[in-house]
Amino acid sequence: MSKNDIWVIGDKIIPYNLALISKARAMADICGGSVTALSLYEDNPQDCIRAGADGVYLLRGLQEVSDDSAIAEALAGIISKDKPGTVLFQATIRGRAIAPAIAAILGTGLTADCIDLDMDQAGCLLQKRPALGDSIIAEIICEKHRPQMATVRPGILPEPVWRENSTGQIDKIPVRILPKTVRTGFLKSRNDYALSQAGIILAGGAGIGSREGFDYLHHIASCIGGCVGASRAAVDAGYAPYHWQIGQTGVAVRPRLYIAVGISGSVQHLVGMNTSDYIIAVNHDRNAPIFSYADYGIVGDWKETMDQFLLSWKENNHEL
Ligand SMILES: Cc1cc2nc3c(=O)[nH]c(=O)nc-3n(C[C@H](O)[C@H](O)[C@H](O)COP(=O)(O)OP(=O)(O)OC[C@H]3O[C@@H](n4cnc5c(N)ncnc54)[C@H](O)[C@@H]3O)c2cc1C
Numbered sequence: 001m002s003k004n005d006i007w008v009i010g011d012k013i014i015p016y017n018l019a020l021i022s023k024a025r026a027m028a029d030i031c032g033g034s035v036t037a038l039s040l041y042e043d044n045p046q047d048c049i050r051a052g053a054d055g056v057y058l059l060r061g062l063q064e065v066s067d068d069s070a071i072a073e074a075l076a077g078i079i080s081k082d083k084p085g086t087v088l089f090q091a092t093i094r095g096r097a098i099a100p101a102i103a104a105i106l107g108t109g110l111t112a113d114c115i116d117l118d119m120d121q122a123g124c125l126l127q128k129r130p131a132l133g134d135s136i137i138a139e140i141i142c143e144k145h146r147p148q149m150a151t152v153r154p155g156i157l158p159e160p161v162w163r164e165n166s167t168g169q170i171d172k173i174p175v176r177i178l179p180k181t182v183r184t185g186f187l188k189s190r191n192d193y194a195l196s197q198a199g200i201i202l203a204g205g206a207g208i209g210s211r212e213g214f215d216y217l218h219h220i221a222s223c224i225g226g227c228v229g230a231s232r233a234a235v236d237a238g239y240a241p242y243h244w245q246i247g248q249t250g251v252a253v254r255p256r257l258y259i260a261v262g263i264s265g266s267v268q269h270l271v272g273m274n275t276s277d278y279i280i281a282v283n284h285d286r287n288a289p290i291f292s293y294a295d296y297g298i299v300g301d302w303k304e305t306m307d308q309f310l311l312s313w314k315e316n317n318h319e320l
Contacts, residue, residue, distance in 0.1 A: 003085040003146065004033030004123035008053070009075065009099075010040055011092045016196065018051040020088055020152055022160035025052025027119035033085065038078075040071075049168040051160040056168060061175045068094065072101035074177045080106060084147055086125050088117070091151035099151050108145040114152045115252075125150065134248055134268070154196045155252040195244065200226030201255045203246055203273070206233035207262020207283065207302055214239050216303075217261065220310055229253065229273075231263050247272035262302045265290025282306070 006024040010017040017037075024035045037048035038057045045056040057078075062071055079087060079102065087102070089095035091113045103110035111127035115137070118126040124141055125148040131138035142148040195201065202221040204214055214228065221228045230240035232247060246253055248268040258276035263269060265281070265288055273279070274293055281294035282305045291297040298305050 002033055003083075004028070004031040005036065005084040006033055006086040006088065007036050007038055007079070007082075007084040007147075008088045009038045009095075010048070011090050011095050014044060014047070016090055016154040016157070018047055018160045019157040020090060021048055021051040021053050023117060023152075023157050024086075024088060025161070025163075027086075027117065027125070028052075030119045031121055031123040033123060036084065038075075045168075045170045049166055049170075050162050050164065052163060052166075054168050056170045058170065058172045059175050060172055061177065065177060067177075068097040069101055070177045072098045072105065074175050076102045076105040078173070078175075079147060085123050086119075087147045087149045089149075089151045090154045092154055095151050099149060103149045106147065108147060108149060109142045110149040110151070111140045111142075112151050114150045115156050117150060117152065124148075130248060153252050155254050195227050195229055195246070196251050196253055198227035198253065198255050200224055200257045200259075201229045201246075201253055201273075201276075202226050202259045202261065203229035203231065203263060204234055204240065204261050204302075205231040205263030205269075206237060206239075207264075208234060208239055209262075211239050213303070216306065220306055223310065223313060226255075226257075226259075231266075231269050260290050260294070261306065263290055264288050265293060 006028050008021045008024050021035060021037050028035045034054040035052055036055045036057060037053040038059055040059055040062050045058060048056045065071055089099040096112065100110050111129060114127050114129045116128040120126065127140040127150045128137055202217050204217045208214055218228050228244060229246040230244040232245055232249065234240050235242050235245045245251065246269065248271050250272055252272045254275045256277045258273050259280045261282045270293060279294045280296045281290040282298045282300065282302050283290060284299065284301050286299045
């Protein structure tokens with residue numbers, strides 16, 4: 001391995017992982033390194049290669065392991081053997097747990113939750129993330145230690161640049177670990193879907209006014225096959241849990257359809273959703289900034305608008 005080689009360790013959210021591989025490809029081309037994709041869960045090696053990887057390690061034996069510290073120890077062992085210069089993860093729940101543990105074991109630094117990455121010709125990773133209360137975008141480098149490690153917010157990078165007909169080596173790597181904790185079962189989460197993967201998002205803001213209002217949004221979202229999201233003001237008010245928050249300090253999303261209900265359209269919210277294919281805004285204030293970004297706007301009370309929406313959905317004989 002060369003010190004300019006980049007590893008991308010993949011989590012479950014495949015499309016965003018492929019976007020990260022594509023980003024790694026662009027960076028490896030700048031510094032003359034290679035890109036290796038390590039797949040923890042899914043076997044999609046050809047897509048990884050099409051997205052820009054020179055090779056893929058299919059890690060065998062981790063699928064059923066829920067002990068993040070044991071996985072981190074195993075991955076740290078593989079990394080210290082091959083010594084890539086850069087190791088990247090998505091900032092998913094698992095990535096946020098595993099990546100810092102690996103960095104601690106390897107005695108290196110980690111920049112968490114990056115919103116963009118770049119590389120200089122010497123192979124120094126430029127890690128960009130909000131800092132100082134999110135008032136600036138800091139560019140962080142790790143000069144003295146290797147590997148350079150970063151987690152990247154899922155959904156924040158552009159779509160992968162596909163390299164059709166590209167080839168690469170695929171290796172199956174058996175990984176033996178000794179989990180210290182054992183998975184006995186799952187508690188079903190209310191949001192039993194990944195917000196960052198959703199095709200339709202019905203997002204509520206402070207204008208929803210109550211938890212019950214969000215229960216209603218959740219009902220409508222499940223009727224139309226979507227997920228519920230929230231603004232920070234709604235989360236701070238206790239109407240919705242934090243993991244529904246969309247925006248600068250929440251999840252970044254890029255659905256086909258984003259319906260913003262009772263959301264004013266602050267810049268911190270927009271940064272997490274303004275690349276959605278279509279945006280519909282519902283707000284009773286016709287001057288709300290969200291209307292400047294929406295493809296369609298409805299000026300009116302959110303509850304009355306959503307009642308009408310649900311009614312016409314039922315009348316059109318859609319499945320409920
Ligand atoms: C460092 C930092 C990070 C931040 N990160 C995030 C982030 O990740 N995500 C985020 O969302 N925000 C974030 N914020 C907060 C952000 O600045 C805004 O305060 C927040 O997005 C406002 O949420 P909102 O639009 O729901 O509330 P408001 O701005 O209060 O807007 C509520 C809207 O609801 C409308 N409304 C009220 N009643 C009704 C009704 N009955 N029918 C229809 N419309 C109605 C109102 O006209 C208004 O436009 C951050 C702020 C800072 C400083």
